[in-house]
Amino acid sequence: MKTENQKAWFFVLPVLFLVAFNALVPIMTVVNYSVQETFGNNLFFWQGLDWFEQILRSERFHAALGRQFLFTGLILAIEIPLGIIIALSMPRRGIWVPVCLVLMALPMLIPWNVVGAMWNIFTLPKIGMMGYFINDVLGVHYDMTQDPLAAWITIIVMDVWHWTSLVVLLCYAGLVSIPDAYYQAAKIDGASPWKVFRYIQLPKMKTVLTIAILLRFMDSFNIYTEPFVLTGGGPGNSTTLLSIDLVKIALGQFDLGPAAAMSLIYFAITLLVSWLFYTLMTKDDNK
Amino acid sequence: MRKRSLIPIFYILFLMLPIYWLVTMSFKTTNDILAGFSLFPETFTLDNYRVIFTDPTWYWGYINSIIYVSLNTVISICVALPAAYAFSRYRFLGDKQLFFWLLTNRMAPAAVFALPFFQLYSSVGLFDTHLAVALAHCLFNIPLAVWILEGFMGGVPKELDETAYVDGYSFPRFFVTIFLPTIKAGVGVAAFFCFMFSWVELLLAKTLTAVDAKPIAATMTKTASSAGYELGLLAAAGTLTIIPGAIVIYFVRNYIAKGFALGRV
Numbered sequence: 001m002k003t004e005n006q007k008a009w010f011f012v013l014p015v016l017f018l019v020a021f022n023a024l025v026p027i028m029t030v031v032n033y034s035v036q037e038t039f040g041n042n043l044f045f046w047q048g049l050d051w052f053e054q055i056l057r058s059e060r061f062h063a064a065l066g067r068q069f070l071f072t073g074l075i076l077a078i079e080i081p082l083g084i085i086i087a088l089s090m091p092r093r094g095i096w097v098p099v100c101l102v103l104m105a106l107p108m109l110i111p112w113n114v115v116g117a118m119w120n121i122f123t124l125p126k127i128g129m130m131g132y133f134i135n136d137v138l139g140v141h142y143d144m145t146q147d148p149l150a151a152w153i154t155i156i157v158m159d160v161w162h163w164t165s166l167v168v169l170l171c172y173a174g175l176v177s178i179p180d181a182y183y184q185a186a187k188i189d190g191a192s193p194w195k196v197f198r199y200i201q202l203p204k205m206k207t208v209l210t211i212a213i214l215l216r217f218m219d220s221f222n223i224y225t226e227p228f229v230l231t232g233g234g235p236g237n238s239t240t241l242l243s244i245d246l247v248k249i250a251l252g253q254f255d256l257g258p259a260a261a262m263s264l265i266y267f268a269i270t271l272l273v274s275w276l277f278y279t280l281m282t283k284d285d286n287k
Numbered sequence: 288m289r290k291r292s293l294i295p296i297f298y299i300l301f302l303m304l305p306i307y308w309l310v311t312m313s314f315k316t317t318n319d320i321l322a323g324f325s326l327f328p329e330t331f332t333l334d335n336y337r338v339i340f341t342d343p344t345w346y347w348g349y350i351n352s353i354i355y356v357s358l359n360t361v362i363s364i365c366v367a368l369p370a371a372y373a374f375s376r377y378r379f380l381g382d383k384q385l386f387f388w389l390l391t392n393r394m395a396p397a398a399v400f401a402l403p404f405f406q407l408y409s410s411v412g413l414f415d416t417h418l419a420v421a422l423a424h425c426l427f428n429i430p431l432a433v434w435i436l437e438g439f440m441g442g443v444p445k446e447l448d449e450t451a452y453v454d455g456y457s458f459p460r461f462f463v464t465i466f467l468p469t470i471k472a473g474v475g476v477a478a479f480f481c482f483m484f485s486w487v488e489l490l491l492a493k494t495l496t497a498v499d500a501k502p503i504a505a506t507m508t509k510t511a512s513s514a515g516y517e518l519g520l521l522a523a524a525g526t527l528t529i530i531p532g533a534i535v536i537y538f539v540r541n542y543i544a545k546g547f548a549l550g551r552v
Binding site for chain 2: 002003004005006007008009011012014015016018019021022023025026027029030085086089090091098100101102103104105106107108109110111112113114117118119121122126127128129130132136161164165168207211214215218221222224225242243244246247250259260263266267270271274275278
C-alpha cells in the first residue's frame with residue numbers, strides 16, 4: 001500500500017525539531033537532577049541511583065501511585081462505557097446534532113483551574129448548588145473538605161463532567177462514518193441491536209476508541225490542576241494523586257533530586273502502560 | 288427512538304448545571320454568594336464584568352491568551368500537515384517508532400517539566416513572550432495534530448495523488464489546491480483540538496510568563512487576597528473564558544459533526 005520513500009524524512013523534520021527542542025532538553029535536565037545532590041550555589045555532586053532506590057522504597061510513593069491507579073481505573077471504567085452509550089443514543093442527523101455537539105464540548109473549553117475553582121464552590125454546603133441540594137434537600141451529610149469519600153466522589157464526578165464529552169465526540173465520529181448499507185444488511189439478516197453493536201458499530205469505532213482510551217489514560221494519569229484546586233490533595237492525603245505529591249516534593253520541599261527521580265519513574269510507568277494499550281489495540285492492524 | 292433521546296438530554300442537563308451556576312454567580316456580589324444558596328441572583332449586578340473590562344491587567348490576560356493560543360494552533364497545524372502526509376503515504380526508516388515517540392510526548396507530566404522548561408526558555412531569551420508559550424504547547428499539540436490529520440489523510444485514496452501527478456501537478460500545487468481542500472474537515476478538527484488544549488493548559492503558560500504574556504487563567508489567581516476570595520469576580524472571569532472557545536466550536540461544529548465521517552476514523 002504505502003511506498004518506500006526515505007525522502008519523507010524531510011516532511012517530518014520540522015515536527016521532529018520542534019518536539020525534540022521541547023522534550024529532549026527538559027528530559028536531560030531532569031535526568032541530570034535525578035543523579036545529583038545539591039547544597040545550593042549551583043554546586044552539584046554525583047549521587048548515583050540513590051534517589052531512585054529511595055523513591056521506589058518509600059511508602060509515600062506507593063500510596064500516591066495506588067491512588068493514581070485507582071483514580072485512572074475508575075475514570076476509564078466510567079467514562080468509556082458512558083461515552084459509548086451517549087454517542088449511540090445521539091441523533092444522527094437534523095438540527096439537534098450541532099446543538100448537542102456544541103453544548104457537549106463546552107466543559108472541555110474551560111481552563112483547568114477554573115474547572116477546579118468552579119467545582120469547589122459548586123459543592124460547598126450552604127452556598128453551592130450541589131452541596132446545598134445534597135445536604136439540605138436530600139439530608140445527606142456531604143462535605144468534601146472533611147470526608148475523604150466525599151472528596152473522591154467529587155473529583156470523580158468532576159472528571160466525568162469534564163471529559164466524558166471527549167469520548168462522546170470521538171465515538172460519535174466513528175459511528176457517523178458507518179455507511180447506511182451496513183445497517184440495512186443487518187436489518188435484513190434480522191440482527192439484534194446487541195449484534196449490530198458488537199459486529200458493526202464496535203469494530204468501526206475501534207480506531208477512535210483507541211484514541212479516546214489512550215488520551216483519557218494519559219491525561220487522567222497526569223492530572224494535576226483540577227484536583228489540586230478542588231481539594232489541594234486533602235482531606236489529609238486522601239486525594240493526593242501522583243503529580244500533586246510530585247509538586248509537593250519538588251516545589252514544597254525543594255528536594256530536586258528525589259523529585260526528578262520520581263518523575264522519571266512516573267514517566268516510565270505512563271509510557272509502559274500506554275505502550276501496552278497501544279500495542280494491544282493496534283495489534284490486528286499490523287497483521 | 289423517543290426514549291433513547293432522553294440519555295443525551297440528561298447528560299447535557301448534567302453538563303449545564305455547573306456552568307449555569309457559574310454564570311448566575313457572576314451576576315451576584317461576593318457577599319450575596321456567601322450569604323447562602325439561591326437559584327437566581329437576588330440583586331442583579333454587572334460590577335464584576337465592569338471590573339474586568341476596565342482594568343488592563345484583566346482584559347490583557349484575555350488578549351495574551353488568545354495571541355499565544357492562535358500562534359500555537361497555526362504553528363502546530365503548519366508543521367503537522369507535511370509530517371502527517373509522510374506518515375500516511377510513505378514507509379521510511381523508523382516511521383513506526385517515530386510515530387509512537389511523538390505520542391509519548393503527550394505523557395510527559397507537565398508538573399515536573401515546568402522547572403526545566405523555565406530554564407530552557409530563559410536561556411534562549413524567550414521568557415515572558417507569547418512565542419514561548421506557543422512553542423511550549425507544541426509539545427503536546429503537535430503529536431495530537433499529526434495523529435488526527437494522519438487519520439483523515441489515510442481515508443483519502445492514493446489514486447487522488449497519482450491522478451494529480453499524471454495531470455502534471457507539482458507536489459506543492461497538488462497539496463494546496465487539491466489535497467488540502469479534501470481534508471479540510473480534518474484540519475478543522477485538528478485545529479479545534481489544538482485550540483482547546485492550548486486554551487485550557489495553565490501550568491506551563493503560567494511558568495513561562497511573568498507580566499507581558501500572562502494568560503487570563505493566571506490573572507484569575509489575583510481574586511484570592513488576604514480578605515478571601517472575590518467569588519463574583521472569579522465567576523465573571525470564568526464565564527468569559529468559555530466564550531472564545533464557544534465561538535470556535537460554533538465555527539467548526541459542522542466539521543466535527545460531518546468531518547470525522549470523511550476520515551478513516
